[in-house]
Structures are given as structure tokens and as C-alpha cells.
Amino acid sequence: MKDRKTVILEAAARVIACRGVRGLRVEEVAAEARVSKALVYYHFKDRAGLLRRTLRFVGDRAERYTRGGGPGDAAPRGPGPGDLAPGARVPGDPLRELERRLLLEFQDLPEVRENSTAWGELRASAVFEPELREELARAGREWVREIADLLGPVGPAVPDAALVSAAERLTVLVEGLSTRWLVGLLPAGHAAELLRGAVAAEAEGLRRAAVRTACPAA
Amino acid sequence: MKDRKTVILEAAARVIACRGVRGLRVEEVAAEARVSKALVYYHFKDRAGLLRRTLRFVGDRAERYTRGGGPGDAAPRGPGPGDLAPGARVPGDPLRELERRLLLEFQDLPEVRENSTAWGELRASAVFEPELREELARAGREWVREIADLLGPVGPAVPDAALVSAAERLTVLVEGLSTRWLVGLLPAGHAAELLRGAVAAEAEGLRRAAVRTACPAA
DNA sequence: GTCTATAAAGCGATAGAC
DNA sequence: GTCTATCGCTTTATAGAC
Numbered sequence: 390m391k392d393r394k395t396v397i398l399e400a401a402a403r404v405i406a407c408r409g410v411r412g413l414r415v416e417e418v419a420a421e422a423r424v425s426k427a428l429v430y431y432h433f434k435d436r437a438g439l440l441r442r443t444l445r446f447v448g449d450r451a452e453r454y455t456r457g458g459g460p461g462d463a464a465p466r467g468p469g470p471g472d473l474a475p476g477a478r479v480p481g482d483p484l485r486e487l488e489r490r491l492l493l494e495f496q497d498l499p500e501v502r503e504n505s506t507a508w509g510e511l512r513a514s515a516v517f518e519p520e521l522r523e524e525l526a527r528a529g530r531e532w533v534r535e536i537a538d539l540l541g542p543v544g545p546a547v548p549d550a551a552l553v554s555a556a557e558r559l560t561v562l563v564e565g566l567s568t569r570w571l572v573g574l575l576p577a578g579h580a581a582e583l584l585r586g587a588v589a590a591e592a593e594g595l596r597r598a599a600v601r602t603a604c605p606a607a
Numbered sequence: 608m609k610d611r612k613t614v615i616l617e618a619a620a621r622v623i624a625c626r627g628v629r630g631l632r633v634e635e636v637a638a639e640a641r642v643s644k645a646l647v648y649y650h651f652k653d654r655a656g657l658l659r660r661t662l663r664f665v666g667d668r669a670e671r672y673t674r675g676g677g678p679g680d681a682a683p684r685g686p687g688p689g690d691l692a693p694g695a696r697v698p699g700d701p702l703r704e705l706e707r708r709l710l711l712e713f714q715d716l717p718e719v720r721e722n723s724t725a726w727g728e729l730r731a732s733a734v735f736e737p738e739l740r741e742e743l744a745r746a747g748r749e750w751v752r753e754i755a756d757l758l759g760p761v762g763p764a765v766p767d768a769a770l771v772s773a774a775e776r777l778t779v780l781v782e783g784l785s786t787r788w789l790v791g792l793l794p795a796g797h798a799a800e801l802l803r804g805a806v807a808a809e810a811e812g813l814r815r816a817a818v819r820t821a822c823p824a825a
Numbered sequence: 826g827t828c829t830a831t832a833a834a835g836c837g838a839t840a841g842a843c
Numbered sequence: 844g845t846c847t848a849t850c851g852c853t854t855t856a857t858a859g860a861c
Contacts, residue, residue: 393827407735408735409629409731409734409735411627412629414853414854414855415856416853416854416855424827424828425827425829427829427857428826430855430856430857432826435855435856436854436855436856506734509734510731512731512790513627513727513730513786515790516627516727517627517630522790522791522792525792529792554800554801555804557801558780558801558805561780561783561784561801562776562779562780562783564783565779565783568730569779572730572743573737573740574744574747582772583772583775583776583779586772586773586776587776590812591808593808593812593815594804597811611845632835632837633836633837633838634836634837642845642846643845643846643847644837644838645838645840645845646844646845646846648839649844650844653837653838654838
């Protein structure tokens, strides 16, 4: 049972996806949600409030499709092999699992495009609006932590700092590729290929680091 | 002898650096340049014209500090070893030269910040404004080509496609790191460290690719 | 909670004098 | 080329009825 407030948030997400944060007009959101302008102000106080809540709303959705899981999710049906038992972590190559996870950002689904666009806008806007930075930083840390954990199994005894550095590079790269993909400068297939190359390069680097840690003499 | 037109362009670059492309107000540019609003319209026709010319102006400046060169330049005094004879290409390790080149984007100079900010805005805006894409694509291709050429010397007989892929990843990474740096989420030192790690990982990957090309049996 | 109507402000753009 | 003054549209935000 969707209340009007949620309807407005979904509408705002769609508007941001095609006009950008700074192109968002309260009136257009109201029209998209089929409510009056005044109702938007009633629920969200002002334009800035609407923006804040929409960004959080979008962030919550991203967690849903990102960690495959709960019922009712938009099934993250990656480009990989066939389906998996629900909830089962992919057993095979941990690198493949990591790739699959990162490639979710390039699914051509409306929800994914909306989320990627909104996050791109958030990043870009944060350069000029300091109050957006904390949320951005928090989301970034979680995202890096998740990827670092997925990187762990590539080899035994890799120092955590190295995992985090590699994860930081990979997440930054995914963000950049995502922007280019959204702009239309980079087909999803090419983005995927570049990403796989980076994953391979980072994994190789980590294995070498592990060797140096294990036997510093080498 | 700066004419008013140039003064206005410089003012516009500063305004973009602290308000963003989409936060730019013609009136603020006029005030920053200490001229009347009408004069801005006289020289640039309308807001869009001002934006176009400012972006080109900023792009030209970037080439100046990026390829070290002509007289009167802001000397690109990197964090590396001491000065070099003017015009001399660094002779030593080609990887160091590449790193130096990429690290120029993190110099804490007003001009560099302004340029990075403006390009970040251009990228972000292009998601919603298709007419910006061509210039973005052209600049991107040149930048990738330059980095690919710098990557060439890491090993003999590396296929060009591999160089281009690595260069694409590195440029995307630099853009992403630059954004985080501008936002204040990432100190320049940490950005430099991550970048060095990526350069090392990519170089190692290229060397392995070269080996596979040379003796496919391996 | 939701609407219609309207106030108030912001901002791009132009007219016309010098 | 440069200024002052102003027009007119767009957009945010509020008042007040239901």
C-alpha cells in the first residue's frame, strides 16, 4: 500500500534521472506524481528537504538490488551463468563473484539507471554543497568495505590495507565507468570488459603482495 | 594587456569552480569581473554562449599546464625530484614519467582546481545535455591516446589495444580520484598513492600480456 | 492531507543612453 | 564598448478553503 509520500519520492527519483538534481523542479515532481505542488511542500518542507529524502530513498533501493536477497527484489540477473538457488552465494571463483557484483551497476534496468544517475548527481553536487558530503562518505566507506571483503579470498594472508586500496580503486573505477555509460560514451559491454581487466590486474597485484608478506626475502 | 572579454572568462571560470556550471549566474560572473551584466551578454550573446566559451577557455589552459612547455606557463613542479631542463622529457623510468603526468591533476593550484572542477561539471552535465557530449568525447580520446603512448615503453611488443584499455582505466580512475579530492573526501596524498598502485598493477598486467603475445605457448 | 490561487523572489535577456 | 534601468518569464514557497 503506497502512500502519497512514497509516490512523490519515486517520482522525484525519476525526475532526477532525466533532469538531474539541479534540473529538478518541484512542479515537475508534483506532475509526475500526480499530486499538487503544495502537497510536496507539505510533506518535505522545501526543495532541499525533498532532495535529501530522495537521495536517501534511492540509496536504500540500491542496497536492495545490490546485495541479492530479500523477497520482492528486482532479481539481479547478471550476465553470468544460469540462476542460483535463492540466497546462495556463488560457490566458484571468488573473482567471478566480485565481477558479478560490480557488473550489477551496469544492468540496463530503470531502477539501476535511476540510482546510478542520482548517485552521480550526488557526487557532482557534493563538490559545491558540503552538507551532502557526509552521506556520500558513509556510502562510499560501506561500498569499499564490501568490495574489500569480496577481494579477501583471492589469496591467503593479504594485508587488509592492500585489500582496501584495491577496493577503493575498483569502486572509483566503477563510478567513472558508470558515468561514461550513462552519458552514452561507453557501451555496457566495453565497460564490463574494462572492469574485468582491472579486477584481474588488482587480483594479480594482491597475490604478489601476499607473496612478499609471506616471504619477505623474495 | 587583458581585454574585458578575457577578464570575464577568467571570472566565469572562478564562478564555475565554486558554484558549478549549473549554479553559474550571469550576474555573479559580471560582479566577479567587475563589469555590468549587459556587457557579458554583449560579448557572449547569452548564458549558453558564455558557458561554451568558458569551457573551451578552461580546456586550453589545461593543455598549458598539462604538457609542460611554452614560456609563461605555470611551471608544473611535480612532487618528484628537482627541476629539469626546460623542454626536456624525463629520461628515466617511463612509469615515473607517466605517474608524474597523471599526478599533475592533483596539484593544489587555483588553476588546476578550477579546471578539474569545470571538467567534472562538464562530465556530470553531459548526462542530461547531449550537446556537450561530443566535446567531452573528443577530449577523452586525446587524453587516453596520450596516456597510452606514455604506457608504450613499459615493455616491447604490447598490443596497442591493451595499451588503450589500460589507459582508459587509468584516466577514468584519475577522474574519479579527482572528484573525490575536490569534494574533500580524499587527501591528495592518498589519491597519489592509489594512483601509483594502479599504475603499477596495470604495468604488470601489460608486461604479462606482452609475454603471452611473444610466446603464445606459455 | 489535499487542493487552488497567489505572493515573492530569482534570473535571463533587452532597450536605450553615453 | 560599456553602462543603468527594466521587462517578463520561471520557480520557489505560502495562504487559506475543504
